[in-house]
Amino acid sequence: xLVAGVDVGSTQTKAVIITGEHEILGRGLCSTGAKxxxxxxxxFNLALEQTEFAEPDVAFVVGTGYGRFNIDFGDAQVTEIxxxxxxxxxxxxxxxxxxxxxxxxxxxxxxxxxxxxxDFNMNDKCAAGTGRFLGAAxxxxxxxxxxxxxxxxxxxxPVKMTTTCTVFAESEILGWMAKGRRIEDVVMGxxxxxxxxxxxxxxxxxxEPEITFTGGVTRNTAMVELISELVGSRVNTNEESHxxxxxxxxxxxxxxxxxxxGTERGLPT
Amino acid sequence: METQKVAIRPALSQxxxxxxxxxALMDNWWKQLGEADAAAQPVANTFVMGSxxxxxxxxxxxxxxxxxxxxxxxxxxxxxxxxxxxxxxxYSPDICGYVKVDIGLHATGRDxxxxxxxxPGMVVAxxxxxxxxxxxxxxxxxxxCPVFVLDLPGWRGTGFEYxxxxxxxxxxxxxxxxxxxxxxxxxxxxxxxxxxxxxxREILGNVNRMSELYQSIxxxxxxxxxxxxxxxxGINYMGIANILRGLPEGVExxxxxxxxxxxxxxxxxxxxTDERYRLLLVGTACYTNFRDFVGMFERWDGVFVASEYMxxxxxxxxxxxxxxxxxxxxxxxxxxxxTSQPSMSGIFFSHEWQAKxxxxxxxxxxxxxxxxxxxxxxxxxxxxxxxxxxxxxxPGLFIQSDLVDSRLWAEAQxxxxxxxxxxxxxxxxxxxxx
Ligand code: SF4
Numbered sequence: 001x002l003v004a005g006v007d008v009g010s011t012q013t014k015a016v017i018i019t020g021e022h023e024i025l026g027r028g029l030c031s032t033g034a035k036x037x038x039x040x041x042x043x044f045n046l047a048l049e050q051t052e053f054a055e056p057d058v059a060f061v062v063g064t065g066y067g068r069f070n071i072d073f074g075d076a077q078v079t080e081i082x083x084x085x086x087x088x089x090x091x092x093x094x095x096x097x098x099x100x101x102x103x104x105x106x107x108x109x110x111x112x113x114x115x116x117x118x119d120f121n122m123n124d125k126c127a128a129g130t131g132r133f134l135g136a137a138x139x140x141x142x143x144x145x146x147x148x149x150x151x152x153x154x155x156x157x158p159v160k161m162t163t164t165c166t167v168f169a170e171s172e173i174l175g176w177m178a179k180g181r182r183i184e185d186v187v188m189g190x191x192x193x194x195x196x197x198x199x200x201x202x203x204x205x206x207x208e209p210e211i212t213f214t215g216g217v218t219r220n221t222a223m224v225e226l227i228s229e230l231v232g233s234r235v236n237t238n239e240e241s242h243x244x245x246x247x248x249x250x251x252x253x254x255x256x257x258x259x260x261x262g263t264e265r266g267l268p269t
Numbered sequence: 270m271e272t273q274k275v276a277i278r279p280a281l282s283q284x285x286x287x288x289x290x291x292x293a294l295m296d297n298w299w300k301q302l303g304e305a306d307a308a309a310q311p312v313a314n315t316f317v318m319g320s321x322x323x324x325x326x327x328x329x330x331x332x333x334x335x336x337x338x339x340x341x342x343x344x345x346x347x348x349x350x351x352x353x354x355x356x357x358x359x360y361s362p363d364i365c366g367y368v369k370v371d372i373g374l375h376a377t378g379r380d381x382x383x384x385x386x387x388x389p390g391m392v393v394a395x396x397x398x399x400x401x402x403x404x405x406x407x408x409x410x411x412x413x414c415p416v417f418v419l420d421l422p423g424w425r426g427t428g429f430e431y432x433x434x435x436x437x438x439x440x441x442x443x444x445x446x447x448x449x450x451x452x453x454x455x456x457x458x459x460x461x462x463x464x465x466x467x468x469x470r471e472i473l474g475n476v477n478r479m480s481e482l483y484q485s486i487x488x489x490x491x492x493x494x495x496x497x498x499x500x501x502x503g504i505n506y507m508g509i510a511n512i513l514r515g516l517p518e519g520v521e522x523x524x525x526x527x528x529x530x531x532x533x534x535x536x537x538x539x540x541x542t543d544e545r546y547r548l549l550l551v552g553t554a555c556y557t558n559f560r561d562f563v564g565m566f567e568r569w570d571g572v573f574v575a576s577e578y579m580x581x582x583x584x585x586x587x588x589x590x591x592x593x594x595x596x597x598x599x600x601x602x603x604x605x606x607x608t609s610q611p612s613m614s615g616i617f618f619s620h621e622w623q624a625k626x627x628x629x630x631x632x633x634x635x636x637x638x639x640x641x642x643x644x645x646x647x648x649x650x651x652x653x654x655x656x657x658x659x660x661x662x663x664p665g666l667f668i669q670s671d672l673v674d675s676r677l678w679a680e681a682q683x684x685x686x687x688x689x690x691x692x693x694x695x696x697x698x699x700x701x702x703x
Binding site for chain 1: 651655658664667669681682685686688689692693696697700
């Protein structure tokens, strides 16, 4: 029996297909773009292609992320806060605090041993301190997102970014460049700014080890280093962390099937 | 298309009485303001916190409440027009939205969606919000009207309650009483009427009665299911409590509300068909997207059983305010001092009140709604939220938007946070086996 989780985030859409024994059989990833429903379907189909099964074999699909209500083949929706919490505890059972830096939201979540949310804190509704800030740096400097982390690690004397506004960040970045600062120092300044804002969200819910870092930004080595440094211990990440929200969604889908809860209240269809 | 659930309920004889009465009273209020304006009769601009309606009504001075008028423009979907008109004049987007709606109304011919918005003939403000004073200064310059600012002594280090036997309190009473006497003189001058202490007594007696009834109304929501939604219906009770404070129609309205709620309780009828989560609201609602805001909670069968604004915007009537009619002016001063403390010192002590309310009303969670353009009510909310979670075990949700500025409303983010909060309430419930 298979279930799926589809996480339609503001920038990327992720999908996983898992078995009743929690084995991940397929992963799908694509840009979200303007058509949220299409993105969900694309990611789901990409994940399905990695398995030897077809859509009717997937018993239940839970959608999460901002576009969760646009997944028309989904059976239920759960917020990404609950899904990241659940996914993080699944990936790292010792998890008690979760940090997810998303495209437009950063979430700090306190969880129980079985992945239930005790409390959460999110950035104010502007995109300060979120993944979008890295996007702004990538655009301003014309450096692919994936290269920002390694570049930042070469910094010797990082600049201090003063703006928290993602729109103004681009001009500040260009301003630092115009002053002749080294590109790696500017990029590290951007990383520092995001890391400190994210960790302060985490402090507000109370940092309790183990801390698991989730979402796409976990692939950025500099950010993993910085967050670990700021919280004073190594944060958990692995190659599945990027899919954590989708994994959590799939686990909720599995619950639905196993408990026969179907469309039980609280997971509104 | 999403259709609504129809509540299958017993037929109630009082159903709709409150709604009909509150509409009629509100319409009448606007009508009177329009008539006063047309007849060039002086109208007093006053505020929900510290209105001093007792004095103004003694002189039959019509009262305009710019805060109520501003929120009504938002509910009617018109606030943005006025906000932009004020911003065109140079008022910053950061300034209290209520102020800007008012400025915009004055700048565009004073045509409020519900009637003529009158020119102020006098202003009664207090220091319960700094903005009141600056706002009053704008009218003073614009219309040359007299401004009375009630200066209330603030935090005395004892939390919400004053020790009314202390020397400090007695001195404060003298200080406030002196100011009330000044207002009496000013009101006599503006209205051209003589001060009638027996009329003041009568009004204070009506406020006493309103306060008793209002307390009983609030307490109705200790029942399960809660008979009214403190967010939607509560705002109407609050509005009438302010505009008719101390008047016989105000007392009558409170009686109507209570009778309707008592009947609901007797028949087990709740504000929601299926109440699943009981919530306390701290802060105010977002009036621009009022229905959407309420719907995000009702979708989860969450009902607001109590709300902080039904307290701080009620001029103490939620706290068993009782005037001693044998010494009306002194008693008015005492009660203002005592009942203003929660607002004056709220930032330091509101968590205590919230913990008490959470217990008395058996709430599942608290929604803290930070108003972007109002620091007076929004400051300290995240701290209170954490305190309640860590010390009283009551989970809280922190969201932000605005009273009247739809540019500060972000539907997807709002809904996401609210849904996540309910999911966590749901999992708590599953874990505790309730
Ligand atoms: S309390 Fe807030 S909303 Fe009311 S006048 Fe003061 S700043 Fe404006």
